[in-house]
Amino acid sequence: xxxxxxxxxxxxxxxxxxxxxxxxxxxxxxxxxxxxxxxxxxxxxxxxxxxxxxxxxxxxxxxxxxxxxxxxxxxxxxxxxxxxxxxxxxxxxxxxxxxxxxxxxxxxxxxxxxxxxxxxxxxxxxxxxxxxxxxxxxxxxxxxxxxxxxxxxxxxxxxxxxxxxxxxxxxxxxxxxxxxxxxxxxxxxxxxxxxxxxxxxxxxxxxxxxxxxxxxxxxxxxxxxxxxxxxxxxxxxxxxxxxxxxxxxxxxxxxxxxxxxxxxxxxxxxxxxxxxxxxxxxxxxxxxxxxxxxxxxxxxxxxxxxxxxxxxxxxxxxxxxxxxxxxxxxxxxxxxxxxxxxxxxxxxxxxxxxxxxxxxxxxxxxxxxxxxxxxxxxxxxxxxxxxxxxxxxxx
Numbered sequence: 115x116x117x118x119x120x121x122x123x124x125x126x127x128x129x130x131x132x133x134x135x136x137x138x139x140x141x142x143x144x145x146x147x148x149x150x151x152x153x154x155x156x157x158x159x160x161x162x163x164x165x166x167x168x169x170x171x172x173x174x175x176x177x178x179x180x181x182x183x184x185x186x187x188x189x190x191x192x193x194x195x196x197x198x199x200x201x202x203x204x205x206x207x208x209x210x211x212x213x214x215x216x217x218x219x220x221x222x223x224x225x226x227x228x229x230x231x232x233x234x235x236x237x238x239x240x241x242x243x244x245x246x247x248x249x250x251x252x253x254x255x256x257x258x259x260x261x262x263x264x265x266x267x268x269x270x271x272x273x274x275x276x277x278x279x280x281x282x283x284x285x286x287x288x289x290x291x292x293x294x295x296x297x298x299x300x301x302x303x304x305x306x307x308x309x310x311x312x313x314x315x316x317x318x319x320x321x322x323x324x325x326x327x328x329x330x331x332x333x334x335x336x337x338x339x340x341x342x343x344x345x346x347x348x349x350x351x352x353x354x355x356x357x358x359x360x361x362x363x364x365x366x367x368x369x370x371x372x373x374x375x376x377x378x379x380x381x382x383x384x385x386x387x388x389x390x391x392x393x394x395x396x397x398x399x400x401x402x403x404x405x406x407x408x409x410x411x412x413x414x415x416x417x418x419x420x421x422x423x424x425x426x427x428x429x430x431x432x433x434x435x436x437x438x439x440x441x442x443x444x445x446x447x448x449x450x451x452x453x454x455x456x457x458x459x460x461x462x463x464x465x466x467x468x469x470x471x472x473x474x475x476x477x478x479x480x481x482x483x484x485x486x487x488x489x490x491x492x493x494x495x496x497x498x499x500x501x502x503x504x505x506x507x508x509x
Contacts, residue, residue, distance in 0.1 A: 149175075149257065149264065152229075152441055153208075155271040157250075157293075162241040164219070166208060168256075170226075170233040172265070176203055176256070188233060193224055200224065204237050211251040217241045229441050250291045254282050264345050266338060268441070279444055279452065281334035283341065332455045339459020342438060348400050348502060349431055353464065355407040355495050356424060357471055358488055359417050360479045368421035370468055376428025377435055378457055384436035385444075385453055396433045398506040403427035404499030411492035435460060 149172040154165045170188040174181045180188070180196050193200065201221050210217045219239040227236045244250055257263035267282040269289055280289045343349060356369050383389040406427075410417065444452050478484050 149266070150438060150441075151254075151256070151265070151267045152234075153252070153254075153267055153269045155252070155269065157244055157271070157273040159243055161243050162210075164208075164210065164239045164241065165236060166204060166239070167227065167229070167234045167236040170235055172256075173200075173203075173235055188226060188235060190226070193226070193235070197224065200235070200237075204239075207254065207256045209253045209255070210241055211253070212242075212244055212248050214249075214251075244293060246293045248293055250293065252289045252291075254287045258287060264341060266341060268338075268438070270444070277448070279448060281338045283334075283337060286334075332451055335452045335455040336459040336462075338438070339456040339461075340463050341459075342435065342456075343460045343463045346434070348397075348404060348499075349434065350467070351495060351498060352400070352404050352407065352427070352431065353467065354471070355404055355411065355492065356420065357468070357475060358408075358491060358495075359411045359414075360475075360484075360488070361417055361420070365417070365420065366468075366472065369424050370464070372421040372425040373428040373431070374461060374464070376425045377432030377460075380429045380432030381435045381457060382453060384433050385439045385449065389433065391433055393437065394506060396430060398503060399427075399430045400434050401499050401502035401506055403430065405496050405503065408492040408495035408499065412489055412496075 149169060151166065151168040151172070153167075154163075156163045156165075171186070173188060174186065177196065177199055180192055180199070182192060182195075205219055205221070210219070219241055222238040222240055224235060224237050227234050252269070254267045256267070257265040265283065267287075269280040269282065271278050271280075271291065273293060278291070282289060353373070356373070357366065361369075380389060407423070410420075439452065439456060478487060481487070
């Protein structure tokens, strides 16, 4: 009996930290604390359709009075009641110009959709048809004056079978497309040369959107990968928990390498559509991985072969990384560049964090109280992971 109560007392710090974290941690907080929107632009001979999809938490930030019952859930009745304000928000936040003339949209419908277990508001708008030779400029003004925002807009545009993608974030909120004719060969006899077709839209020549953004497409996806890991607090906490316990440099290198290889594999397979798992399951396992590693820090006398469990959990974390790219529906012809640079952005931030942490941890391990600091720090990590786990399983 005495032994039993001794074991209970050993868990007391964990329960205290968990209780404090539960009191001060907001119930609706997300482990991926950024505002994400998706814009699909479809242009044909009859009209231009723009489907803009924004997460509902961002909607509540932009129109606080919309959530009348304060339950952090956007309901159909709230959309109906505040439709005018929602239309005003969307049409003023987004503009579409053609040859420097702003176009007036018609809002066709609003509906709630679910993406990766999160609620989004999808708004469908129509504009007049655009013709080859015209310059189309899309502007996104959401959160533009908020310097601390992590807002990102992922754009996919198509015109007569040709597609293009872009990522708008930070201060770069303008995307320009020049609709140009595809040149056709017209031979009129021996020795004739190829002449450009200047006949306009009626010639039957296909047109394609050419990106003229200030930032190249590859760098946009590189920055998106950086943003995704920087705002992926669960991934960062998992990485920190892996490094917190004292190990050799060789062990640290093996951990970072195995995590990189593992999440790169499943990130690629998930975006390619080879692997699909329910997002609720993926997010729950990610939270569990944080708890597991932190508990190892507390109760294992010696840490060995941590690279193996890191690889297993890294496979699941890769599926979490893939969620934002999967929603863009990037064509396979463009997917390789987007995927490689997105992953490079993740790796750049991850490696930078590790290089910053290792000297600090080396100093920590020299302190007499280092073991206590590691133990209580791990208790705090367990508490945070447990809260996320409860949220993702039951809420």
